[in-house]
Amino acid sequence: MSTEIKFNLNGNDIQVTVKDHWTLLYLLREVMGLTGTKEGCGSGECGACTVIVDGQAVNSCLYLAVELNGRCLITIEGLAGPDGTLHTLQQKFVEHGGIQCGFCSPGMIMSSKALLDENPTPTLDDIKHALAGNLCRCTGYTQIFESIQAAIDTGTEDVEVVAWKNET
Amino acid sequence: MKTFSYLVPKTLDEAVSLFESHSDRVMYVAGGTDVMVKTKQGKIAPDYLISLKHLSDLDKVKMNPDTNELIIGALATHRTLETSTLIRRQFPIIHDAVQHIGSTQIRNVATIGGNIVNAVPSADGAIPLIALDGVAKMYGPNGERTVDLIHFFEGPGQTVLEAGEILTEIIIPSQSSHTGGAYQKVGRRAAMELPLIGVGIVLTLEPDSAVCQKARICLGVAAPTPLRTLSAERFLTGKVLNEDILIEAGNIAAEESRVRDSIRGQAWYRREMVSVFVRRMGLKCLKRIEETN
Ligand SMILES: Cc1cc2nc3c(=O)[nH]c(=O)nc-3n(C[C@H](O)[C@H](O)[C@H](O)COP(=O)(O)OP(=O)(O)OC[C@H]3O[C@@H](n4cnc5c(N)ncnc54)[C@H](O)[C@@H]3O)c2cc1C
Numbered sequence: 001m002s003t004e005i006k007f008n009l010n011g012n013d014i015q016v017t018v019k020d021h022w023t024l025l026y027l028l029r030e031v032m033g034l035t036g037t038k039e040g041c042g043s044g045e046c047g048a049c050t051v052i053v054d055g056q057a058v059n060s061c062l063y064l065a066v067e068l069n070g071r072c073l074i075t076i077e078g079l080a081g082p083d084g085t086l087h088t089l090q091q092k093f094v095e096h097g098g099i100q101c102g103f104c105s106p107g108m109i110m111s112s113k114a115l116l117d118e119n120p121t122p123t124l125d126d127i128k129h130a131l132a133g134n135l136c137r138c139t140g141y142t143q144i145f146e147s148i149q150a151a152i153d154t155g156t157e158d159v160e161v162v163a164w165k166n167e168t
Numbered sequence: 169m170k171t172f173s174y175l176v177p178k179t180l181d182e183a184v185s186l187f188e189s190h191s192d193r194v195m196y197v198a199g200g201t202d203v204m205v206k207t208k209q210g211k212i213a214p215d216y217l218i219s220l221k222h223l224s225d226l227d228k229v230k231m232n233p234d235t236n237e238l239i240i241g242a243l244a245t246h247r248t249l250e251t252s253t254l255i256r257r258q259f260p261i262i263h264d265a266v267q268h269i270g271s272t273q274i275r276n277v278a279t280i281g282g283n284i285v286n287a288v289p290s291a292d293g294a295i296p297l298i299a300l301d302g303v304a305k306m307y308g309p310n311g312e313r314t315v316d317l318i319h320f321f322e323g324p325g326q327t328v329l330e331a332g333e334i335l336t337e338i339i340i341p342s343q344s345s346h347t348g349g350a351y352q353k354v355g356r357r358a359a360m361e362l363p364l365i366g367v368g369i370v371l372t373l374e375p376d377s378a379v380c381q382k383a384r385i386c387l388g389v390a391a392p393t394p395l396r397t398l399s400a401e402r403f404l405t406g407k408v409l410n411e412d413i414l415i416e417a418g419n420i421a422a423e424e425s426r427v428r429d430s431i432r433g434q435a436w437y438r439r440e441m442v443s444v445f446v447r448r449m450g451l452k453c454l455k456r457i458e459e460t461n
Contacts (some may be wrong), residue, residue: 001173001174003174019171020172020174020217021169021170021171021172021174022206025169042208043205043208043209044201044204044270044271044273044274045360047271047273050273054400056247056276057272057276058273058276058277059273059274059277062200062201062203062204062205062291063200063204063277064200064204064276065172066174067219067221081321087328097227111272111273114272114363115272129267129272129359129360130272131272132271132272132359132360133271133272133273133274133359134271135272
């Protein structure tokens with residue numbers, strides 16, 4: 001069965017027809033061509049497919065596309081500014097070596113963003129708790145935690161700027 | 169992936185009648201963290217998924233002001249429970265468990281009802297609720313009924329739910345003063361881990377002494393279904409609680425447990441961990457009682 005859904009994607013209201021059994025990940029990558037979101041395990045263990053739905057980090061590999069109806073979705077493509085200026089988190093991941101092969105990075109950054117939007121001054125333990133569902137096989141995590149801490153140090157305003165630009 | 173139709177009822181009656189009119193290969197789905205994984209793996213092949221996510225009010229966690237009962241909607245996510253101040257302050261044993269279920273991404277969508285209905289021996293969610301004497305409320309083709317949560321489970325993956333029945337609420341009865349609870353998932357990793365053993369304890373003391381009025385010791389992964397170790401509970405009741413008594417209770421509980429070898433761990437180790445964590449969680453209960461009184 002197909003259903004027409006309306007949702008907000010990275011600030012733009014859109015309308016698409018989806019099959020009931022499509023996952024959100026399938027809709028993004030295979031139908032809309034938004035390949036920034038990655039598929040790792042496909043079963044909720046690795047977090048590479050993390051996106052933000054109504055402010056909450058979710059695994060897009062287990063989330064049905066039809067469930068997006070009426071909701072607000074942010075993907076990694078929504079973070080950089082229109083002129084390509086990186087979001088603070090992205091910039092700090094680059095500066096602090098939070099990225100190596102890069103496959104986990106979109107998911108890491110989306111989980112980090114969901115955390116900072118909710119709690120702009122998390123402790124290291126808060127960060128570890130929020131990122132427990134994101135696997136990285138290169139960095140050993142230390143640089144990732146340092147990148148997030150560096151983003152916190154730049155102040156919450158910077159971090160939130162791009163995030164909620166479309167909600168006002 | 170296998171195709172299916174996704175039906176979105178708005179009321180319980182609508183959900184039940186959809187279930188009855190599609191009785192072949194129809195399934196309820198809540199957060200879908202289990203249903204989606206199994207469908208992708210081809211372990212189940214539903215033709216119709218009936219979503220329970222849009223049934224109003226079943227995702228709430230609230231106190232009934234008249235009876236002081238805690239009402240947990242079956243569609244409440246683990247994250248709703250984790251971030252609830254009511255839960256954190258008054259039912260820390262529930263917080264202990266839900267904060268370590270899966271990851272943030274999983275907790276944001278996975279529900280407590282789905283966790284209970286799944287009825288896998290390694291599930292974390294039910295143990296604290298059983299230790300708190302929780303009652304399961306259900307609604308189905310024959311109306312509403314309730315059953316004590318400990319009697320909800322019949323075997324791995326098997327519950328008392330009949331075809332078309334929906335778990336709607338878990339009701340936690342009013343707690344006496346001087347009650348404290350604690351849960352620990354014992355695993356190899358701190359996160360993204362199913363328990364080797366899960367230990368949930370609730371203790372109530374007499375108001376002016378350390379004498380135990382009531383004890384609940386509930387174990388996960390210690391049997392095909394959640395297990396209350398009744399001999400250990402009886403042993404504690406009426407005694408002045410201290411570490412030595414809790415060590416003995418731990419040993420009794422370990423004897424009562426029906427642990428087995430599995431890929432995640434061996435029976436002897438699990439038994440050992442039961443006795444260690446019954447003591448530790450018992451002490452944590454006492455500490456929490458002291459802090460709140
Ligand atoms: C990566 C990952 C990590 C996990 N970690 C843990 C963990 O640490 N601890 C743990 O215990 N579990 C864990 N799980 C298992 C699972 O996420 C939980 O059990 C979860 O709570 C299931 O809830 P759900 O809403 O997603 O269930 P669903 O997948 O929607 O449903 C599960 C089953 O319950 C039925 N059902 C759901 N709700 C109802 C209802 N109200 N009435 C009647 N039937 C219903 C469905 O028909 C289905 O059979 C994990 C899963 C994944 C993918």
